[in-house]
Amino acid sequence: MAKKFFPVKNLTSAGAFGLGAVALLAAGSVLANEFSGHVASQTRLFMQAPAHQKQQQNDASASANLEYYHDWDGGNQRIAFSGFSRYDNNDSERTHSDIRELYYWRAFAHFELYAGARQVFWGVTETVHLVDIVNQDDAIENIDGEDKLGQPMVSVLVERDWGTLEAFALLGFRERTFAGDKGRLRPQMQIDANNALYQSSAGQQHLDFALRWSQVFGDWDVGISHFDGTSRDPLFIATPSADQETTLTPFYAQIQQSGIDVQATLGDWALKLEAVSVKEKAAGRNTALVSGFEYTLFGIGNTDADLGLLMEYQFDDRSGIRRRNSQNDLALGMRYTLNDVEGTELLFSLSRDLDNSSRFYSLEASRRLNNYWTINAEARLFSNMDENDPGFDLRDDDYLELELRRYF
């Protein structure tokens, strides 16, 4: 079982090297170091019969997340590791492992250096993450774009009065993960993930660069970023295959993407904006933005609970095969935080396509059972999906997900 549970797949070479480094360092002097993590069992119940005959009705899976860090040199050096693994009873693609993080960090007098696989999040909005580009989506984990694959890199960070500047050399490309044959939440046509195409002749070895400046101006948090390299979002090319079944081949273009993210936190209001300008090689320049607010009512009805109301408008002028779900959509949400001992939280959102009235509902709930156990639920409904909407393939994939987690 143990062997099956940790099928070592998707391990980057940087990761394998780093594991050895951890083993060596663990023998060294100890300043601070600690293991932590969780195991979880998850069930996803799909409410309709699948659109494709090979797809299974429901699915059960188990996952594990293990983290370790070790600090030394008076807190000026660190090795950190975070590994993830899932075993899924239906979808062999969803059975996967990844080194989320395995890096060496060192603080020098005037800058900080990171080397290894890391996860880096950029941005401020809730419903779409436009500027966040360093890490590839682990899309098979969740369609919300919040699970990411580890990205090998060398990066340098400087902090000055004028802000924080981070420069990244991104070494080696990570392909997006997709549901397999039997998995749900996938396009009708199967994705031929093993034969991905690249615009750059360097393929996965293309060296990508990214730069981000960020600063806090009183109530304003501002970031400006630029990325030059392989797009994390593939285009899909319909390819006829030998058995007459058309498959979709992921194509990763070369892009330059400039982005800005701004949040103004004014009293009970958080005003948010993310915008990107994307120039794809041998194609046009495009613009996308997401902007809105979250307004929080604290202590509603004389209780300890807070109710956050959020609204975000999404715009994206990419069309044709580049078209996004968020081309002209409005998302409304409610975040209900009980502030109780169990940390109970509910997040409900509704996104509506303003062009074709496709609707997407999402409900996330979590509650602590005790110091070590939590229960999480997630429900997602794809309603009235228009056949021109990129979400059309998910029209029969309404699901309820339940997860029980044990932290250690």
Added chain:
Amino acid sequence: MRLPNTKIFNTALLAVTIAGSLLLPAHAQSPQEKGLAIAVEADKRDLGFGDVTASMEMILRNQYGEEVKREMRNKTMEQDNDGDKSLIVFDNPRDVKGSAFLSFTHKNRSDDQWLYLPALKRVKRIASSNKSGPFMGSEFAFEDISSQEVEKYSYNYLRDETLDGREHFVIERDPVDAKSGYARQVAWIDKDEYRTWKVDFYDRKNELLKTLKVSGYNQYLNKYWRADSWLMTNHQTQKETVLNFSNYVFNNGFTDRDFNKNSLKRAK
């Protein structure tokens, strides 16, 4: 995580008030002036502590006596002419392990607060108007545990009172911020060292809501008093929270770079 009434004080308005009372000896000190003078003196006595780290254990007890525990670590750095900067890292419950909370307290405007969510590697700026909300599901509100600035209240000296064999000033503190969960607080401050031993909190309807009892004071660096235990009892729900501090360490040599979004992400 400092005790009430321990903040550098230097706004012109308050200085004028004090100077006025010194320059005019014939002028009898009003209860407001005396209350303020006590708060200012308590604040002055904690001036110059620099920085401090401490481990925190929270025991939440419900009306049936059932307990749950929270564990976190705190570091605080004093700022010239402004409220403290502080960073709290959560260790327990385990699902929030690695989460961290950064706050810049301000004297005359709302605080700046950021939360680090380790699962998403995301730093979120959060609305700081959430003063009266419970901290980690405990009986402590955010405003109870954030750095206490002289400017955040108006004062009124009530009386002298002996408590546990110590002589105290009893003063009333009225929060300036309309978002405070309290109509007023009544604080017992000892006459020898100006330490806060007890605070009664009155809700917005001016009914007694909670009582804080502070115990186990120790002196550090021959000057600064820190307590080992805060006990908050909610009279309306019968719940209580014990907040135990341990491992106080001063003189860590922190700089502002230990209290920003970057160091928040790195906090373990």
